[in-house]
Amino acid sequence: MKPHESASPIDDARWQAQERARRGEAEADPLDLRIAHALRAPPPVALPQDFAVRVAALAQARAVADSRLEQGLLRGLVLVFALSAAVVVAWFGRSWVATLAATLPGGQSAIGWGALAACCLLGNWGLGALRRLHLGERGGFA
Numbered sequence: 001m002k003p004h005e006s007a008s009p010i011d012d013a014r015w016q017a018q019e020r021a022r023r024g025e026a027e028a029d030p031l032d033l034r035i036a037h038a039l040r041a042p043p044p045v046a047l048p049q050d051f052a053v054r055v056a057a058l059a060q061a062r063a064v065a066d067s068r069l070e071q072g073l074l075r076g077l078v079l080v081f082a083l084s085a086a087v088v089v090a091w092f093g094r095s096w097v098a099t100l101a102a103t104l105p106g107g108q109s110a111i112g113w114g115a116l117a118a119c120c121l122l123g124n125w126g127l128g129a130l131r132r133l134h135l136g137e138r139g140g141f142a
Contacts, residue, residue: 021032028036048054089096097111104110 017029018032018036021028021036024033024036100114101108101111106113
């Protein structure tokens with residue numbers, strides 16, 4: 001079977017009548033002429049003059065709303081992570097400190113200096129977050 005042959009054969013006379021209407025020939029069927037004319041001209045669309053501006057504003061508003069939701073969820077996840085990390089450190093911290101003190105060359109003083117460095121890093125990050133919050137920047141937790 002050839003590709004153009006199918007189970008439902010195309011009526012050749014009807015096809016030719018539609019082609020005459022598409023070309024705009026006078027002897028074509030009036031109904032086919034109406035259909036061909038309707039297909040040549042796009043339907044009238046009554047869009048307002050500021051349609052593109054409205055769509056852009058709507059997209060911007062939705063993007064801002066989505067961004068706010070994502071930022072809220074991200075803050076919540078960071079808070080949950082911080083609390084769970086604090087619980088784990090409180091639960092297992094004593095054994096970690098004893099093991100670290102035994103392995104580090106400075107012993108207990110190395111733990112103190114490491115804790116001081118960690119506090120400095122956390123303070124720096126916290127002050128940066130407060131500065132971004134105060135200035136109204138919409139940054140993440142980086």
